[in-house]
Amino acid sequence: MDIKKYIEETGSKAKQAASVLAAAEAGQKNLALNNIADALIESSQWLQAENEKDLQVGRDKGLDSAMLDRLTLNEKGVANMAEGLRQIAALADPVGGISDLEYRPSGIQIGKMRVPLGVVGIIYESRPNVTADAAGLCLKSGNATILRGGSEAIHSNQAIAVCIQKGIEAAGLPKECVQVIETTDRDAVGELLRAKDYVDVIIPRGGKGLIVRVTEDALIPVIKHLDGICHVYVDDSADLKKASDVAFNAKTHRYGVCNAMETLLVSESVAHEFLPEIAKRYAEKEVELRGCEKTQTILASCGKATEEDWHEEYLAPILSIRVVDDMSAAIQHINHYGSHHTDTIITEDYTKVRRFLREVDSSSVMVNASTRFADGFEYGLGAEIGISTDKLHARGPVGLEGLTSVKYIVLGDGHIRQ
Amino acid sequence: MDIKKYIEETGSKAKQAASVLAAAEAGQKNLALNNIADALIESSQWLQAENEKDLQVGRDKGLDSAMLDRLTLNEKGVANMAEGLRQIAALADPVGGISDLEYRPSGIQIGKMRVPLGVVGIIYESRPNVTADAAGLCLKSGNATILRGGSEAIHSNQAIAVCIQKGIEAAGLPKECVQVIETTDRDAVGELLRAKDYVDVIIPRGGKGLIVRVTEDALIPVIKHLDGICHVYVDDSADLKKASDVAFNAKTHRYGVCNAMETLLVSESVAHEFLPEIAKRYAEKEVELRGCEKTQTILASCGKATEEDWHEEYLAPILSIRVVDDMSAAIQHINHYGSHHTDTIITEDYTKVRRFLREVDSSSVMVNASTRFADGFEYGLGAEIGISTDKLHARGPVGLEGLTSVKYIVLGDGHIRQ
Numbered sequence: 001m002d003i004k005k006y007i008e009e010t011g012s013k014a015k016q017a018a019s020v021l022a023a024a025e026a027g028q029k030n031l032a033l034n035n036i037a038d039a040l041i042e043s044s045q046w047l048q049a050e051n052e053k054d055l056q057v058g059r060d061k062g063l064d065s066a067m068l069d070r071l072t073l074n075e076k077g078v079a080n081m082a083e084g085l086r087q088i089a090a091l092a093d094p095v096g097g098i099s100d101l102e103y104r105p106s107g108i109q110i111g112k113m114r115v116p117l118g119v120v121g122i123i124y125e126s127r128p129n130v131t132a133d134a135a136g137l138c139l140k141s142g143n144a145t146i147l148r149g150g151s152e153a154i155h156s157n158q159a160i161a162v163c164i165q166k167g168i169e170a171a172g173l174p175k176e177c178v179q180v181i182e183t184t185d186r187d188a189v190g191e192l193l194r195a196k197d198y199v200d201v202i203i204p205r206g207g208k209g210l211i212v213r214v215t216e217d218a219l220i221p222v223i224k225h226l227d228g229i230c231h232v233y234v235d236d237s238a239d240l241k242k243a244s245d246v247a248f249n250a251k252t253h254r255y256g257v258c259n260a261m262e263t264l265l266v267s268e269s270v271a272h273e274f275l276p277e278i279a280k281r282y283a284e285k286e287v288e289l290r291g292c293e294k295t296q297t298i299l300a301s302c303g304k305a306t307e308e309d310w311h312e313e314y315l316a317p318i319l320s321i322r323v324v325d326d327m328s329a330a331i332q333h334i335n336h337y338g339s340h341h342t343d344t345i346i347t348e349d350y351t352k353v354r355r356f357l358r359e360v361d362s363s364s365v366m367v368n369a370s371t372r373f374a375d376g377f378e379y380g381l382g383a384e385i386g387i388s389t390d391k392l393h394a395r396g397p398v399g400l401e402g403l404t405s406v407k408y409i410v411l412g413d414g415h416i417r418q
Numbered sequence: 419m420d421i422k423k424y425i426e427e428t429g430s431k432a433k434q435a436a437s438v439l440a441a442a443e444a445g446q447k448n449l450a451l452n453n454i455a456d457a458l459i460e461s462s463q464w465l466q467a468e469n470e471k472d473l474q475v476g477r478d479k480g481l482d483s484a485m486l487d488r489l490t491l492n493e494k495g496v497a498n499m500a501e502g503l504r505q506i507a508a509l510a511d512p513v514g515g516i517s518d519l520e521y522r523p524s525g526i527q528i529g530k531m532r533v534p535l536g537v538v539g540i541i542y543e544s545r546p547n548v549t550a551d552a553a554g555l556c557l558k559s560g561n562a563t564i565l566r567g568g569s570e571a572i573h574s575n576q577a578i579a580v581c582i583q584k585g586i587e588a589a590g591l592p593k594e595c596v597q598v599i600e601t602t603d604r605d606a607v608g609e610l611l612r613a614k615d616y617v618d619v620i621i622p623r624g625g626k627g628l629i630v631r632v633t634e635d636a637l638i639p640v641i642k643h644l645d646g647i648c649h650v651y652v653d654d655s656a657d658l659k660k661a662s663d664v665a666f667n668a669k670t671h672r673y674g675v676c677n678a679m680e681t682l683l684v685s686e687s688v689a690h691e692f693l694p695e696i697a698k699r700y701a702e703k704e705v706e707l708r709g710c711e712k713t714q715t716i717l718a719s720c721g722k723a724t725e726e727d728w729h730e731e732y733l734a735p736i737l738s739i740r741v742v743d744d745m746s747a748a749i750q751h752i753n754h755y756g757s758h759h760t761d762t763i764i765t766e767d768y769t770k771v772r773r774f775l776r777e778v779d780s781s782s783v784m785v786n787a788s789t790r791f792a793d794g795f796e797y798g799l800g801a802e803i804g805i806s807t808d809k810l811h812a813r814g815p816v817g818l819e820g821l822t823s824v825k826y827i828v829l830g831d832g833h834i835r836q
Contacts, residue, residue, distance in 0.1 A: 412787030
């Protein structure tokens with residue numbers, strides 16, 4: 001197989017489909033989404049049988065149980081994919097929306113129209129449900145998609161692709177609106193990352209290794225989320241009951257997620273009162289604590305945090321703790337060691353709120369709220385394709401709007417420039 | 419000189435300055451802008467003397483008169499720079515603006531705050547006034563700037579930089595908010611394009627060669643404008659008086675600008691009536707016409723357009739003309755041969771307006787208005803740093819808002835995720 005040619009052909013078809021999809025009405029796109037949901041449910045047995053092929057190969061290869069777990073597609077998993085698509089169908093269509101249409105002194109009217117990005121390339125690992133979720137969000141936002149899943153899920157992904165294309169065609173749209181790369185050849189990823197004549201943006205979803213590789217090799221803009229080193233800062237003006245609840249929730253609600261707290265910062269003047277109380281709650285959950293020197297003097301049993309700990313995304317029941325002089329030191333720590341994902345302050349002080357919101361350079365900056373809220377559903381985006389820690393284009397949870405751009409529209413009546 | 423080290427140091431200083439500038443109030447930034455304007459006016463004689471050094475080198479090197487013209491900084495040029503900075507000072511500050519702050523069912527409030535991008539690298543050619551214009555826009559939008567001008571303008575740019583840094587310091591801001599690269603070593607450009615730890619976005623301003631090089635070499639996101647192949651499409655439903663005025667203005671108002679029309683598309687059913695009349699007007703301006711076969715049968719004296727002509731940005735009194743079957747053919751031509759810059763339809767037909775606006779994939783899509791309106795001042799942005807033909811982040815004329823991003827802010831009262 002000539003991989004370069006295959007990707008070019010796939011890209012060319014996607015580009016053609018994208019121009020049809022960009023002009024499609026919301027009703028037709030919603031019909032396609034609901035059709036796909038129906039097709040998935042109808043094919044549930046077959047999808048599970050195809051998934052079993054992947055699982056068999058995985059077991060033979062000795063994949064660990066966490067990996068096999070992510071790869072598994074059972075009846076509930078299929079139902080969830082279908083339900084996710086129906087939810088996307090129920091969201092408002094962002095495409096074509098016109099805003100800020102205003103007259104200028106010259107007499108022309110200027111406004112902005114929301115438009116799709118074009119062709120979105122998605123490179124992901126393991127979880128087959130991403131195939132349906134990502135395709136659904138792109139379809140609704142008017143973008144054609146080229147999906148490249150992990151080789152370990154190739155049978156599952158191809159089977160899901162059959163259902164997706166069936167649903168799209170039944171709605172009268174070109175099936176190339178969603179294409180799943182058919183080869184497991186790793187060169188296909190490289191070619192996709194260089195296909196700048198056909199692909200407008202690349203979205204990687206997976207572990208840090210994948211995202212670093214994609215970012216380094218792509219000749220196309222990437223919307224990415226590298227890691228989530230999130231902080232909770234307990235200020236000396238904090239209500240310590242709120243501080244305890246938020247710090248406990250942010251760490252222990254779920255461990256393996258990017259919006260979990262990894263480092264707790266505590267103002268020195270409340271550290272003696274706050275740390276022993278919160279340490280007791282963490283102990284009940286068997287969270288390992290690693291503290292700075294000052295923390296260790298307050299919490300005798302606390303381990304020692306090294307410089308590496310401040311850079312670490314544990315994704316586990318481990319927490320680093322640092323006692324800081326004041327809010328300025330906390331902001332400095334967050335902007336230096338953090339990953340510009342989500343950071344929160346616990347305070348009752350109005351002036352500090354204003355400063356923290358302005359000066360913390362993260363995609364989500366919070367006050368008296370758990371970092372766990374950083375999520376497309378919680379933010380009302382309906383669904384998310386990822387959380388961007390980049391600054392350009394999309395920042396924070398990326399939903400339908402993050403998959404679109406705007407163009408200027410100008411209305412005149414024969415106006416010419418003087 | 420160790421260029422790599424020099425760029426790293428420059429970048430590191432810029433990053434530090436950027437965090438101070440991001441938190442600066444509008445009043446302080448405006449003071450800096452007005453200070454710079456004062457410093458430029460006070461130093462006008464010296465600036466012209468420094469500029470004369472560049473001109474002398476340029477003349478010795480045999481630069482052509484157009485190039486020397488672009489390089490020249492006379493008293494009026496200095497006054498214009500100062501006036502431009504005062505205008506930027508008078509614009510509203512986009513930074514810190516909060517929008518869409520709304521309650522979610524969980525009880526938290528979510529909104530978006532506009533924030534600077536961070537450090538902007540600007541790579542440009544010839545015109546020394548870009549130094550002040552670009553620095554001014556970046557300063558107002560809260561971004562630190564690293565400027566790298568052409569080696570032919572090194573004395574002028576360094577002198578302008580002195581005035582800029584003087585003005586910034588007098589406002590109590592770090593002078594590293596604006597830095598002009600001091601070396602003419604070409605390696606500095608390469609290092610700047612790879613300085614991803616320090617620079618958040620690169621904006622090239624200059625000819626196509628520069629922009630292609632920057633885009634290919636940059637490891638940092640680029641906001642760029644490659645070329646402007648703009649179209650006017652005269653539909654069969656057009657008011658031909660409006661069509662004539664717009665087509666004449668779009669081509670002849672100025673030739674060497676990116677928003678000038680390069681190709682005129684005419685619906686077949688009005689071509690016989692429209693083309694002879696507009697050809698007469700172009701003849702008066704000595705515009706060379708290059709037409710398709712059908713155009714040539716209508717305009718006997720018209721030259722022949724080749725495939726290359728449809729791809730060509732003439733920036734000169736030359737116009738290619740194509741007779742098309744209908745609006746669908748026109749849209750297809752524009753999306754295929756155009757540069758996604760600015761395209762306009764002349765029509766009185768409501769349904770066609772709706773379709774043209776939606777389906778033409780350009781940064782500005784117009785109805786009954788000259789392409790020459792595609793401009794930051796005309797659009798009410800106050801000033802522009804360039805016109806982006808990219809889709810992500812900024813599209814069309816890029817003003818202060820295009821130099822910013824948004825972050826989410828979340829306000830709670832001890833809220834935790836359930």
